[in-house]
Amino acid sequence: MSDIDLFTDEALRNPYPLYDELRHIGPVVHMPQHGVYAIPQYEPVREASLNWEVFTSTRGVTLNDGFNKATEGVLICSDPPDHRTMRKVFERPLLPAALKSIEPALKDEAAKVVQRLVEQGRFDAATELAQHLPLTIVSKLVGLGDRGREQMLDWAAASFDASGPINKRTTAALPKAQELIGFGLNEARPGTIDRDGWAAALFTAAERGELPAEKCPFMVLDYTAPSLDTTILATGSIIWLFAQHPDQWDLVREKPSLIRHAINEGLRLESPIQRFTRLTTREHELGGVVIPAGARVMLLYGSANRDERKYPAANTFDVNRKPSDHVAFGTGEHACVGMNLARLEIRLLLEELVPRVERFELVSAERRVNNMLCGFDKVEVRAVPAAGA
Template identity: 55%
Template sequence: MTLPAAPAVPVSDADLFSEQARIDPYPIYDELRELGPVVRLARQDLYALPRYDEVRTALMNWRVFSSARGVFVDPEVNAQLEGITLCSDPPDHTMMRSVLARPLRQDRMREIAPRIEAEADRIVTELVGRGRFDAATELAEHLPMAVVSELVGLPDRGRDKMLEWAAAIWNVQGPANERFTAAMPAVQEFTAFATDEAVPGNLRPQGWAAHLYEAAERGEIPPEKCPVMMLDYVTPSLDTTILAISNTIRLFAEHPDQWDLLRADRSWIPHAINESLRIESPVPQFSRVLTEEHEIGGVVLPAGSRVALLYGSANRDHRQYPDPTRFDITRRPSDHLAFGRGEHVCVGMHLARLEMTALLERLADRVARFEVVESRPMVNNGLRGLERLDVVVS
């Protein structure tokens, strides 16, 4: 008896890191989901999971889908980042995350909420009073830069450079293209800063960065982990939240009926945040490496395979979300994957929700309509969103 041949892995020549794909990846995601639950990306020489169920399952199985050999695309960068919080598995990951997450726990957010809310009230009052502003920079960047950067507690030069460094670090998430190459000097500058300048004596007392060194003194983490762990306070605290805020404003400008719903009933705010993150995921992908031979959708992938988890595609999978391109704050998609899941769920998600909620509450008090005057997309290997979003409010 002849056994049926194992199904072949469909292959795609699509380039997820082309400029057009960074601006609008959705046509490619649609094609990949239709090809199958696992697709070989020929240009990047890796497998990709474009559908919801497979991505969520992978996120919940760190023993097979390992982060310890890096979560980016470029082999050299992955090798250099091995051992940081993002690129580790338990028990090392658990050790670092327990320290890193301490100031970001939900109960600690209650302590900083009054400060976030007061600053949100001030900036919204000022911008709405002007009638026109850039929601991507003047609004979305304000809380992360005015409050969060101070909470991190880096020296002044570090605070001034945080946005530049964070964008560069995200750019090296991709393959060694032009954006990757252009970003490397800034990444190296951040690494030198974290190692040589962001050290005890230069850090703000009681700041999150200083807290890392205090944990090292107590023996909770190795001292050499402190500089690289600072990376986790720079990248998740800035660009991802900034992009999520500006994406949300654009979506409400395009769907005024949804804004009317939220203004009439503020209990929709948490669901609006989830729906915005679902339909426009600021971090579209990370990768993992298989620790053993593993079957996905009837296809057996060999141990050592690098697999891209396409959050941005999974969050628009019609198998999980009916009419997935429709922005609907009554959908209640709390199961979206924009923050990840499992061991590596976003450590800063409570902070991001706090900032977004504070702004939406105050905008709902003062704004009946948003009108987009001009927008410009961000082009980054690891992020997706808007670089500019000029709006008029009424």
């Protein structure tokens, strides 16, 4: 048992010392202050993630009953067989083969923004760099129309804040999060969304009988928040890490094949989504600890990815590490559907930056304070141009 509060401003800005304490306490830690059982270690997080029959998502994945009720029907709040039916349709534009068709456009846009920012010299990697591809290319591919695209960033951040326990941030975010749900139910429909977009394809699939039509409005929401925050926050964090560790940037510049490992290492250290919850369907023993039936269980991805039992020197940024088994994207049935797109966007940006930038000099950084997310609202850097760039 622990009275640690992971939801203070200080904890949200820097949760890692608290994660160290929780992992030391045990594989499962009862946190009565928020009515949850936290799972802070890597192997138990992975085990629980793979066991959807016991750790169900159908009763919501957030830390408050109100938002769990409001999000019933979204993809992440479902289990097989419904989850597999929905996911099969939802993931079509996000599969590697489908992403190949949009990679040239993403690569071209990545080259343009990187060239502009490097010539600019000083820029905010959290906004000017990280937001560019999701907002210029991906939002159009989703096809939510002008209003949807204009509101996506605000809606996404609010939906994650509204997923926390009932606190000031949650309460402040709920109206905006409800606005997103209302948009999905009332506006994101054929006739108002782009007919060739990913969202419209859901309704077309329903017409063919591939999934129930009533699932479509909720699935549209799954294209909104996840398509933005994970990629944007991960990109900003990775540039921050390279600014903090110039020796690691040198290694990547010397051997660009390390880019893929560097992305996974950045995701491991600064996991954009720090936690989701599950509900136990029956009493279950995990890591020698008995969790009662009907318990709200919090999977601490950000802690698991820094578990020294799994990763030696776990708090060290090492681009030679190959942590492809990190849980920043979850694992099992609920592994992030958009992870291939996120990796692609980040890779294309880094591939353009490697030949152009010798060093990132950190000017200033501002951590985001969000109930579920980890990353930066600001990562202002000075890009030192590479010779001949």
